[in-house]
Each structure stands twice: as C-alpha cells, then as structure tokens.
Amino acid sequence: MINVSDQHVQHAPRSLIVTLYGAYGRFAPGPVPVAELIRLLAAVGVDAPSVRSSVSRLKRRGLLLPARTAEGAAGYGLSDEARQLLEDGDRRVYATAPHEDEGWVLAVFSVPESERQKRHVLRSRLAGLGFGTAAPGVWIAPARLYEETRHALGRLGLDSY
Known part of the structure; x- marks a missing residue:
C-alpha cells in the first residue's frame, strides 16, 4: 500500500475538496459532513483550519451550499453551478x-x-x-x-x- 503522506506532492486543500466532491460527494444521498471532509483530508496532511477555510471560500464562491445531514451534523452539498462545472469536466476528461x-x-x-x-x-x-x-x-x-x-x-x- 502507498502511504500518501510519504509523497512530496502537495495539493491545495480547495483542489482536494473539489476532487472529493467530484469523485464521491456529488453521488452521496445528502450533504457531506464537514467532520468527514476534515477526517479525509487529514489523511493526506491537510489540517482542520485549512479545510474549514477552503470550504468557506468554496461556499462564498457559490459552489458549496450549507446543509444539515440526516443526523443533524453540519455539512455541505454541491450547488447547481458546481454540478454543472463537474459535468462539463466529465465530458472533457471522459x-x-x-x-x-x-x-x-x-x-x-x-x-x-x-x-x-x-x-x-x-x-x-x-x-x-x-x-x-x-x-x-x-x-x-x-x-x-x-x-x-x-x-x-x-x-x-x-x-x-
């Protein structure tokens, strides 16, 4: 197994969040809990304040929308604009x-x-x-x-x- 933290490639937290939503989050039945984003990105060396800051910027740009999960946890879902961006990207890549x-x-x-x-x-x-x-x-x-x-x-x- 590859230990991602041993790799010397650093990606911006924002880019990693967009990648996670593009690959998995847009297919989730509800919003992705912030705690899960923090946990997932911690595995690749991104600290919690950086995740929160990046989420805040994505929210400000209208790409993420705040929402509560079924369990009541704070989370974020994709806006229609973000979904369109991801679909456009899919058409190009695939x-x-x-x-x-x-x-x-x-x-x-x-x-x-x-x-x-x-x-x-x-x-x-x-x-x-x-x-x-x-x-x-x-x-x-x-x-x-x-x-x-x-x-x-x-x-x-x-x-x-």
Whole structure:
C-alpha cells in the first residue's frame, strides 16, 4: 500500500475538496459532513483550519451550499453551478475520441479597450477550454466543446461578447 503522506506532492486543500466532491460527494444521498471532509483530508496532511477555510471560500464562491445531514451534523452539498462545472469536466476528461467529421466551433468576439480585463479573462478561459487562435478575436476548437464553452462564458458573464 502507498502511504500518501510519504509523497512530496502537495495539493491545495480547495483542489482536494473539489476532487472529493467530484469523485464521491456529488453521488452521496445528502450533504457531506464537514467532520468527514476534515477526517479525509487529514489523511493526506491537510489540517482542520485549512479545510474549514477552503470550504468557506468554496461556499462564498457559490459552489458549496450549507446543509444539515440526516443526523443533524453540519455539512455541505454541491450547488447547481458546481454540478454543472463537474459535468462539463466529465465530458472533457471522459470524452470518446472525436470523429473526423465532428466539426468545429468558432468563438468570434470583440471586447472594447475599456473592458480590457474582461478580454483577458475571455481569452484565458477559451485557452483553458482548449481553443486556439485562428485570427485576432477569432478562436477555434472541436465542436464537442460548444456546450462547455457556452456554460463557462455564461457563468463568467462573458457570453454577450
């Protein structure tokens, strides 16, 4: 058996919590108790205050929703937005090989100079989704990324560009 604490790879508590919810928590019949998150992450060297802080940040971002378990313990469930993010990720990670005739999706946009920060976020998000630049303001990706892109840009309020 591998002792995870012997590994020298450190992951952010937030990333570990999202991974736990993505792999197990979203299929749980109710909210995941905070005490269980603390116990599970302690096994990989994350202390309780770090878990609580990360949970608080995920809650503030609207990804986790506070709820009581059937036993009355404090816990958290996934928001609809978080579920959508995980489903989008599943489609990317577990997608079958594309067909040669799959097609392409183009993202054509124009963001005013006065909104330069939004332009940067838009470009960064498209690159992160797997798009490449075809020309200034024109990005291209396999057609299978359309739905995920639509969701991502909508969440960020960038779909009007």
